[in-house]
Amino acid sequence: MCDTCGCNLTPGNKHLAFKPVAKGATAVSVLKGLLAKNDDQAGHNREHFDRRGILAINLMSSPGSGKTALLEATLVALKDEFTCAVIEGDLETENDAERIRAKGVQAHQIVTGTACHLDAHLVHDALHHMTLEGVDLLFIENVGNLVCPASFDLGQHLNVTLLSVTEGDDKPAKYPVMFRAADAMLLTKTDLLAVLDDFDPDKAETHLRNLANPAPVMRLSARKDMGMDAWLTWLREQLTAQRARVAIGQSRRPAIQSDGMKYHKATA
Amino acid sequence: MHELAVAQALVEQVDAVMGQHQARHDHDASSSDAWRATAIRVRIGPLAGVVPELLATAFPLAAAGRRMEHAALEFTHAPIQVRCQTCGAETEAAMNRLLCGACGDWHTQVISGDDLLLESVELETTPS
The missing domain is CATH 3.30.2320.50 (hypothetical protein PF0899 fold)
Structure with missing residues (x-):
């Protein structure tokens, strides 16, 4: 398959590509993902991770749903087991990276300025400032935003989307692109459920299923150390799975992107 | 943006x-x-x-x-179309409700x- 000679045309998509045009004009069919350049870079990042047996996880959520607090608790809990590293994405400040470094973990801050999401190139540049040797788990904390980050592959293996119980339980219905991409959904700050009468965790899960997403839903509070075991167990399992993939020369893209693309290529 | x-x-x-x-x-x-x-x-x-x-x-x-x-x-x-992994039907779906239009199951795959x-x-x- 290439994008120059037309061999990516199939009976199914041919009608998209050819249409009569005026004399003296030519229609060049492309049928290539608009973000192909980003996706190529993401694939390259993934190769970096796979070569070193690293599991890369992209954390996405609204601002203030507890991504950094979750990381702080996770890094402390795993510090005797695995070597972790963190890439932080924010519009401004080095604050989050400093919080991570305070836990004795390598962190690089990407300051995006005005950009509302991380992309594969930003992550690649960050990797050049980091020591990846010996790292088991790399967390990429995306810019707090439930819209834009969902559209950009960074080279991660898994997307983890956080939904704090101080938000609405219908967030997955309101931001389907984001929650459809989740390989796991974490309901955070569940210690506050006792004083909130308008967040129903079961409803949040139903909204996720309505997006045809089978991802596990874990309820936890990083601050109060509630429900962290299920999350840590899931991380251990995912790292074991990543090592098994690497051993046989395979990799994994976050669920949605890979399925979608495979499917389009096979049948489009 | x-x-x-x-x-x-x-x-x-x-x-x-x-x-x-x-x-x-x-x-x-x-x-x-x-x-x-x-x-x-x-x-x-x-x-x-x-x-x-x-x-x-x-x-x-x-x-x-x-x-x-x-x-x-x-x-x-x-348009959004899903294929049901349970009943095999291909139906149109809404953006935040990707359920099978035929049997209502959520085990579907987005095909468009x-x-x-x-x-x-x-x-x-x-x-x-």
Whole structure:
């Protein structure tokens, strides 16, 4: 398959590509993902991770749903087991990276300025400032935003989307692109459920299923150390799975992107 | 406004397509006609997370001064369709309710509607 000679045309998509045009004009069919350049870079990042047996996880959520607090608790809990590293994405400040470094973990801050999401190139540049040797788990904390980050592959293996119980339980219905991409959904700050009468965790899960997403839903509070075991167990399992993939020369893209693309290529 | 980033990616891709086309033609014929893009067609599904109207606003900014700056940006609508893994039916679905329209199961696979594709570029020669 290439994008120059037309061999990516199939009976199914041919009608998209050819249409009569005026004399003296030519229609060049492309049928290539608009973000192909980003996706190529993401694939390259993934190769970096796979070569070193690293599991890369992209954390996405609204601002203030507890991504950094979750990381702080996770890094402390795993510090005797695995070597972790963190890439932080924010519009401004080095604050989050400093919080991570305070836990004795390598962190690089990407300051995006005005950009509302991380992309594969930003992550690649960050990797050049980091020591990846010996790292088991790399967390990429995306810019707090439930819209834009969902559209950009960074080279991660898994997307983890956080939904704090101080938000609405219908967030997955309101931001389907984001929650459809989740390989796991974490309901955070569940210690506050006792004083909130308008967040129903079961409803949040139903909204996720309505997006045809089978991802596990874990309820936890990083601050109060509630429900962290299920999350840590899931991380251990995912790292074991990543090592098994690497051993046989395979990799994994976050669920949605890979399925979608495979499917389009096979049948489009 | 990640649509600006998408518009910039679109401009780069169209530029690459035009470059390839030009190179091929310079081989075929001795003419050194300059090609310009008259229309760019992209296919965007609702689940791609890109708003066509915002992309249309961002495109002139990204294309300013480039050889496709006067091209018309056209959109192909890609309706959301899911295939049910339980009953096999292919049905249309709403953006936040990707359930099988036949049996109501949520074990479905999106087969259309998350597209973000550059479909085609229409080119025209301007004799030099």
